[in-house]
Amino acid sequence: MSPTIRHALALGAALALALPFPAAAQSIAYGDPEGGDAPPAGPSGAPRRHHGGYEPRMKITPYIEAEQVVSSQLSPGSDTVTYSTIAAGVDASIRGRNNEAAVSLRYERRIGWGHKTADADAITGIARVAASVVPHTLKVEAGALAARSRVDGGDGAVLGSLDVHNPVTKVYSAYAGPTLATHAGGVAIDGGYRIGYTKVKTPNAVAAPGQAPVDVFDHSTVQNAELHAGTRPHEALPVGVGAGAGYYQEDISNLDQRIRDFHARADVTIPVAADIALIGGIGYEDVQVSSRDAVRDSAGNPVIGNDGRFVTNHGSPRQIAYQTSGLIWDAGVMWRPSRRTALEAHVGRRYGSTTYYGSFAYAPNRRSSLNISVYDSISGFGGEVNNALVALPTQFDALRNPLTGDLTGCVASLAKGTCLAGALGSVRSATFRGRGVMASYGIELDRHLQAGIAGGYDRRKFIATPGTVLAIANGVVDQNYWVAGYLTDRLDRRSSISANVYANWFQSGFASGGDTTAIGATAAYNRWLSDHLSATAALGIDGVNREALDEIWTASALVGVRYSF
Numbered sequence: 349m350s351p352t353i354r355h356a357l358a359l360g361a362a363l364a365l366a367l368p369f370p371a372a373a374q375s376i377a378y379g380d381p382e383g384g385d386a387p388p389a390g391p392s393g394a395p396r397r398h399h400g401g402y403e404p405r406m407k408i409t410p411y412i413e414a415e416q417v418v419s420s421q422l423s424p425g426s427d428t429v430t431y432s433t434i435a436a437g438v439d440a441s442i443r444g445r446n447n448e449a450a451v452s453l454r455y456e457r458r459i460g461w462g463h464k465t466a467d468a469d470a471i472t473g474i475a476r477v478a479a480s481v482v483p484h485t486l487k488v489e490a491g492a493l494a495a496r497s498r499v500d501g502g503d504g505a506v507l508g509s510l511d512v513h514n515p516v517t518k519v520y521s522a523y524a525g526p527t528l529a530t531h532a533g534g535v536a537i538d539g540g541y542r543i544g545y546t547k548v549k550t551p552n553a554v555a556a557p558g559q560a561p562v563d564v565f566d567h568s569t570v571q572n573a574e575l576h577a578g579t580r581p582h583e584a585l586p587v588g589v590g591a592g593a594g595y596y597q598e599d600i601s602n603l604d605q606r607i608r609d610f611h612a613r614a615d616v617t618i619p620v621a622a623d624i625a626l627i628g629g630i631g632y633e634d635v636q637v638s639s640r641d642a643v644r645d646s647a648g649n650p651v652i653g654n655d656g657r658f659v660t661n662h663g664s665p666r667q668i669a670y671q672t673s674g675l676i677w678d679a680g681v682m683w684r685p686s687r688r689t690a691l692e693a694h695v696g697r698r699y700g701s702t703t704y705y706g707s708f709a710y711a712p713n714r715r716s717s718l719n720i721s722v723y724d725s726i727s728g729f730g731g732e733v734n735n736a737l738v739a740l741p742t743q744f745d746a747l748r749n750p751l752t753g754d755l756t757g758c759v760a761s762l763a764k765g766t767c768l769a770g771a772l773g774s775v776r777s778a779t780f781r782g783r784g785v786m787a788s789y790g791i792e793l794d795r796h797l798q799a800g801i802a803g804g805y806d807r808r809k810f811i812a813t814p815g816t817v818l819a820i821a822n823g824v825v826d827q828n829y830w831v832a833g834y835l836t837d838r839l840d841r842r843s844s845i846s847a848n849v850y851a852n853w854f855q856s857g858f859a860s861g862g863d864t865t866a867i868g869a870t871a872a873y874n875r876w877l878s879d880h881l882s883a884t885a886a887l888g889i890d891g892v893n894r895e896a897l898d899e900i901w902t903a904s905a906l907v908g909v910r911y912s913f
Contacts, residue, residue: 408440413456415884415908417751423891424898430461433908435753443743446480452746456753470496470518472755476742485530489542491737492522495755497772498892517775521546521733523570534583539575542738546570546730548775550656563658563818565777568600568730581619588617588625598731602777603660603818605639605669607726611676623686627694628679635699635726637670637779641816650817657777658817669779669813669822670726672700680706688712699726699781709764716791719764724783726811732771732782739765745798747834747848750872750886751904756848757832758802762790770804773828774856778821780808796838803831824857842876862895877909884908 413435420428437454453473460466471494478489496516525542547567578590593612600606613631620626642650642658651659678696683689693706708720727735741763747756757769766788774780786804791797806828812818829852836846851867868890876882884906891901 405441405443407442408438409912410436410438411910411912412436413908413910415906417904417906419751419902419904422901422903424900427464429465431465432459432461433457433753434459439746441743441745446483447478448742449475449477450742450744450746450759451475451477452748452755454748454753470516472496472748472753474740474746474755474759476737476740476744478742481526486526486528488524488526490522490524491740493519493733493737493755493768495519495768496752517564518549519546519733519772520549521730521737523734523737525572532577534579535577536579537575537577539573541573542571544570544572544730544734544737546733548729563602563777564656565729565775566601566655566657568598568728570596570598570727570731570734572596578615581617581625587619590615590617596731598728598779600728600730600777600779601660602657603639603642603816604662604666605637605728605777605779606666607635607637607728607731607779609633609635609726613676617682623684625682626679627682627692628677629696630675630677632674633676633698634673635671636668637726637811638666638668639813639816639818640664640666641813667813667816670811674700678703693722698724704783707764711762715762715793716789717762717764718787718789719766720785720787721764722785724781726779726781728779729773729775729777732773733768736765736768736771740768741765749848749888750846750870750884751888751906756834757830757850758788758800758834760790760798760800760834760836762792764788766790766800767802767804767832769802769830769832769850769852770806770828773806773854774808774826776810776821776826776858778810778812778818780810780826782806782808797836799833799835801831801833803829805829821858826857827855829853844874845872846874847871864895865893867891880912882910882912884910 413433415433415435416430417433418428418430420426433456435454435456438451440449440451442449451473453471453475455469455471457469458465458467473492473494476491478487480487496518498517521544523542523544525540527540529536529538531537545567548565550564572595574592574594576590576592578592579585579588581588591614594610596607596609598607611631611633613629615627615629618626641661641664643661645651653659676696676698678694678698680692680694683691688711690707690709694704696703703724704722705724706722709718711717725735740759741761743763744759744761744766747758747760748754749756757772758767760766767786770784770786784804784806786802788800788802790800808826810821810824810826812820812822814822830850832848832850834846834848836844838844847870849869852865854864854866856862856864868888870886870888872884872886874882874884886906887904889901889903891899893899
């Protein structure tokens with residue numbers, strides 16, 4: 349069985365499992381902004397009311413495509429390639445009382461013209477599924493991603509690049525798990541478990557010209573379990589009280605790295621007004637990051653395998669890279685003046701130092717939404733991608749590069765957690781403490797125009813064991829600033845236009861990394877020729893500027909047809 353078919357089956361299995369892991373949190377008078385018990389409207393428009401609830405909807409659109417693409421490298425040289433693409437895929441959106449799902453899956457075969465472009469096939473897709481086993485009590489949830497990216501400047505990954513002259517890095521990720529929400533008398537009990545897997549495939553070790561190879565992340569397995577019990581203010585007591593515990597473990601194949609994090613805490617919610625509450629907690633945490641060393645040759649040099657990664661010495665003792673245990677605490681405020689606005693901000697101590705995290709959501713109406721989140725965690729690349737998948741909404745429209753068919757860094761939705769761009773960042777194998785912020789704004793006008801913009805900052809301070817081959821990474825900081833935007837507009841009942849833009853500013857703390865700037869834009873015109881047949885014309889340009897190296901600029905053009913069933 350070919351690797352491509354194997355990954356297709358893995359993605360399909362993840363979707364079929366359809367397993368939710370929303371974070372448990374106390375709340376005051378209002379539920380989630382713009383929606384309460386019902387989910388907010390997605391970019392396809394607000395659902396219609398039906399007997400006091402939301403009318404179930406299902407839209408499944410399979411399609412086949414044929415396209416012709418010309419791609420020209422404008423700088424530093426002049427090289428033009430031409431290829432044809434045939435593709436098949438499906439876009440689906442399901443919303444019912446107890447089930448929700450959004451899926452975009454695509455297989456394509458690229459046929460090169462001449463010796464400059466080799467034939468290749470690829471599967472890309474993104475999905476989020478949630479299903480209630482016992483309504484309002486037991487749910488299962490799953491997510492999956494199959495994406496292609498280019499890794500430039502040594503270790504920074506970019507989705508949606510037009511560059512077909514350099515090797516492709518493939519990222520696969522999936523997770524699944526159940527969640528429980530029930531009551532025992534006046535005590536609310538929330539819990540959940542999820543397991544996730546992430547794999548990165550590279551044709552060889554990624555490196556900037558003239559630099560040493562980068563130890564690129566291979567694969568990891570993540571497990572996360574949470575349990576919390578608590579009461580709301582003015583139920584059993586004037587204040588809300590609760591207690592909970594959680595466990596996180598990530599096993600990374602590179603040098604057998606392992607993250608283990610156990611925490612237990614008690615928390616309190618003190619209402620000070622109808623829409624404001626003070627929140628805080630205190631507890632205990634034990635965090636440990638460990639790894640093994642690489643196999644060494646007779647000269648003491650680390651051995652590098654055929655895949656460009658260090659070969660793990662499984663017989664060597666496990667060594668501690670980072671460990672902290674003891675008191676953790678946080679204090680903050682929760683503000684919910686209406687069903688359309690929610691703010692939560694925390695400051696405290698975790699991972700042995702000060703931590704900040706929180707979120708803000710504002711939906712002034714059913715057709716626009718602003719969401720901001722601040723985060724702080726210890727994980728590997730796989731854990732970060734898995735967390736981004738978990739945060740995706742269950743109703744969205746996938747955004748794809750019209751010239752390559754690849755997923756871009758974000759999805760179109762009015763809900764929170766719509767971007768994966770910040771989670772990609774560096775593809776190095778070392779574990780890290782990641783801190784950052786992400787903001788997104790989406791708007792939908794008259795069901796004809798949809799637009800959105802998102803941006804963020806991600807900072808990763810790497811953690812590695814002294815005395816091992818990864819010791820050089822310990823304490824090094826990578827930073828990634830990114831922004832992405834999209835717009836679609838229906839010109840009339842048979843034609844529409846769309847545009848996507850992105851920019852990444854990646855600053856690597858590694859001597860072999862350097863700074864990288866990547867920017868790009870695409871525009872497409874779509875015309876329906878009949879009820880099922882449409883034609884597309886698209887243009888795009890993007891560029892990569894790597895420190896001390898020539899800029900690379902690529903322009904592409906496409907014409908194609910799609911038949912939707």
